[in-house]
Amino acid sequence: MSAEASYYVPEQSKMPILMAAAMGLAAFGAGRWMITGDSLMCILGVVAIATMMYFWFTTVIDENLRGLPSAQLKRSYVWGISWFIFSEVMFFAGFFGALFYLRNIAMPWLGGDGVGVHNPELLWNGFEAEWPLLHTPDQALNGENAKFVGAHESLSYPGLSGLLHWLPLYNTVILLFSSYTVHLAHHALKHGDNRKKFNFWLGFTVVLGLIFLCLQVMEYREAYGHYGITLTSGIYGTTFFMLTGFHGFHVAMGTLMLAIQLLRSFKGQFTADDHFGFEMSSWYWHFVDVVWVMLFFFVYII
């Protein structure tokens, strides 16, 4: 009861309004960037957002160290993060939905299925549906002059023989493993408060995250250079880059979050029963991992 009574309602704070200003700046700057090509304002806005996030999180951590939040407030944080992750799930669901629709409904339709039986005949000059889409309708119609030029080759499952040279497989192993290592870190902290082990496994996870990112950069270079998979190579390139791209961005964020938790751990901020920041970061990490498994399955394998 008394714990409930002392729910910590912070006094006035300048952070939100500054954050709002930063977000406004970034958004307006981004619009301007797209139109005029001038990115300065957007970059300033993003830097301002990052700065405000730094202050905001520092404040919250500081409050926590001072013992202000009650158990109830911490539950609020947990709810907050959980629902935030849910919103992220829905964001990805939108893109996966798009992939599904394009592959299984739009593509056959363009190729002449269903009501649109006349599509290849009247509009796209004999276009044939295939996935991964390497020869776009645009190419079928306009040949050399096409704006959307398909890739030479896809990054899909190359068969058993090519397995060892197949980057996505390595990435999958790495990411799955990292989910396990972050779990080991959590375990070490929670059961026995073993800080050394915690730091080790957490550090290990961060390194895995970095390796993943490096591999992905390599993959992108290869995709652009060798395979001809680009943002403009039609729907295959589009979905490939958008899905893996947003995922990669989330990995980067997750790695950053975990790295920060590592720094905090060096500062001795976690205890066996109070390590909220780490726990939430690890949840986020697991989420990112699950998304990858889906990606691996839907983008690369089938």
Place this chain on the structure above:
Amino acid sequence: MAHGPAKGVTRWLFTTNHKDIGTLYLWFSFAMFILGGFFAMVIRAELFEPGMQLVRPEFFNQMTTMHGLVMVFGAIMPSFVGLANWMIPMMIGAPDMALPRMNNLSFWILPPAFLMLASTLFMEAGAPNFGWTFYAPLSTTYAPETVNYFIFAVHIMGASSIMGSINIVATVLNMRAPGMTMMKMPLFVWTWLITAFLLIAVMPVLAGAVTMMLMDINFGTAFFEAAGGGDPVLFQHIFWFFGHPEVYIIILPAFGVISEIIPTFSRKPLFGYASMVYATSAIAFLSFIVWAHHMFLVGMPVSGELYFMYATMLIAVPTGVKVFNWVSTMFRGAISYETPMLFAIAFVILFTLGGFTGLMLAIAPSDIQYHDTYFVVAHFHYVMVAGAVFSMSAAVYYWLPKWTGRMYNEAMGKLHFWISFIGFNITFFPQHFLGLGGMPRRYADYALQFADWNMVSSIGAFIYGASQILFLYNVIATIVAGKKVSEPKTWDGANGLEWSLPTPPPYHTFTTPPDASVIEENSTVAH
């Protein structure tokens, strides 16, 4: 913690207080309502007679688009978030919202977003002109360059809604006073809980949709371009996967408000509390699986059409339960007709009419004739204006005395109601005829046989618009010079924890949770 508000403007800029933030949301949404209403007045003035009189067709499209966007995202949604901020902590016995600083942030990113959106009106390329549903490729390849501002504005609005909703969910799930079990919560809290869930689920999908647009426009991707293997119809699927739940996001909190007001003025407990909760959940669930009823004419296979038709029709069942419950609540009560009750009754009648036309639209073969005509426009203004806006007016009259400690002028309130009610019906009832008679929507100009009804509709719109001036005046007059009231219960039939607080409530309330007996005594839920 125990002291009152800060002085000056910093009170509003830096506040973490749910009542302050609620007030900010309410005023902001009212400003947006006036802005969106102003756009509507331009539309109605241009449509007063056939021929182009005031604006160019291009500008007309901008008005239609901005009207829809500003009303939906700027007026209605924030107004209910404001109401949630004010009322939910007081209704469940919480000291404040769960995450007060984020609460402030989720409000303060709205003004920049709408400023950005509105500023496109003054840019050379003009404001967004592709309708509030922004179908590709009109909104991508063929859009004015300002579409980029529009896209980022939508991102920010989405962020605001998601943060606001997370806050509400956390508050309801975690901040209830001991003894305030889920099934004792006032219905307004329930409807908002479910609304918040819907928002968290679909706003990210909208963000995804505009992100795809952004990529198609600026980076050469092919989501919505058949030449690259994409499909313009994909856009519609994604948009309506957001868009249909969105319309229930708009109406569910309104249901909540009405479920508070009708029992109060009928002096009888809400009929079928539990079934109200289940019905609301059922509506929320169904709202996810009916989206393509907006797309009956894009050439889906017949099996798809049939599925979406059946699923959509089902929504009439839980919604009907709610309507029947309201009527039963009134039945054999002791009804009195203060302004909030007048609005609530008008809500029930007019919303039901709008629901009926919705059901007609759901019948796929008939929708061939209704689709994209003024029949649809009439449908959604019945549910959104006579639904959401009327319930918002009702809510303001209902809780204004509690918020300000001053009573509004009843006569003026009634006058506002009657002018609104009549003006509204003159505006939108004839639009059914226009639609059935063959007038498509989003038309800057129309054939001669539609002239009469359009003129009637425009006159109605001016009447309805004028009544909103009365509303504004009444609210301000109440705040500035209304008769002081101090008894906790403004309305003798009212129940709910908010009425156990002093009037006006102190800056911080329930810093210690209310007693279980207080909760029991003031419960809106009959036992």
Place this chain on the structure above:
Amino acid sequence: MLRKALRLFSLTFLALAGMHVHAAEQEVSSTTVLNMPTGVSTISHQIYDLHMLIFWVCVVIGIGVFGAMLWAMYFHRKSIGHEAENWHEHLGVELVWTIVPIFILVAMAWPATTTLIEIYDTSDAEIDIRVTGSQWKWQYEYMGEGVQFLSQLASSQDEIYNLDEKGEFYLQEVDNPLVIPVDTKVRFLLSATDVIHSFWVPDFAIKKDAIPGYITETWVEVTETGVYRGSCTELCGQGHAFMPVVFNVVEKDEYEFWLAEKIQEAEAIAALTEQTFTMEELMARGEEAYLTSCALCHQANGQGVPPAFPSLVGSAVVTGPIDAHLEVGVNGVPGTVMQAFGNLLNEVDLAAIMTYQRNAWGNDMGDIVQPIDVYNYKQGQ
């Protein structure tokens, strides 16, 4: 004004009382619109009946619900001393009003399903017409006949901007209506070149989106001859209200006659393409074609409405090399509303327009574009 309004409201009341005010014969020129037209196609009657069925179901439910409500509002007022009772639950009635509506819905869904399935049956059409929407005109192609033409708004800009009296069919008239025979199943294959349009004729009860890059289809079998007017119903930019659809439904032999004529015209054009024209001929033809096809945006005086529509007077493209000019005319400017006219206009008209643009309004280039040039340009790509 007020009297007019009152009259309209009394009509409204009549409509609610079930009187269907039927528009005179086939032309929808009556000034009072109230209800959906019963229409003149095999499907339109079914849809109309379905519409009235749901309407009446809703009216009956409405009377029940609002009746109970008004009853309570009147007899259970506090001001007449009615005391509130306290009941607030009753499983029985709650079940009833959950289950009964389900049956009502099934009763509505049944005829809707059969109608819908019939609407989807596009097989066995005798005539296929390809309909292509562009900003802001329709192109019609009688498939397999080699006949195709553009159909555009015939009401003048002056009528729109109130400089001229509006005609009877203001905004519902076109230069070239579609002609189809009565009692024949006609299928439409729809698509669009730029944005989504939608093809609607209320009296036929057909409406379908025309989507760029995809083909959608619908069909009609009209049972009465006459002129029927419809519209584009998907927001497609500033000319959205200005791209009507007009059908002329005629007897079968009349249709055959019309079609034969059209085929001949097409052949004549093909022959003309090989001819060489004089400047005067091209200028005359060009002016006419320019006014119908281009003036909507670039204006009759060629000055356009900058910045939206550039002026062609002294324009670098128009007064530059012929090839560059042809490129814009034939292929348009991708991503803008300046569309590719190569497929929309025939070689003769295109050549005439080019010549006209190059020599009108003081452009005075003095050169001539012949149909064969256009033809060669198209082939060369």
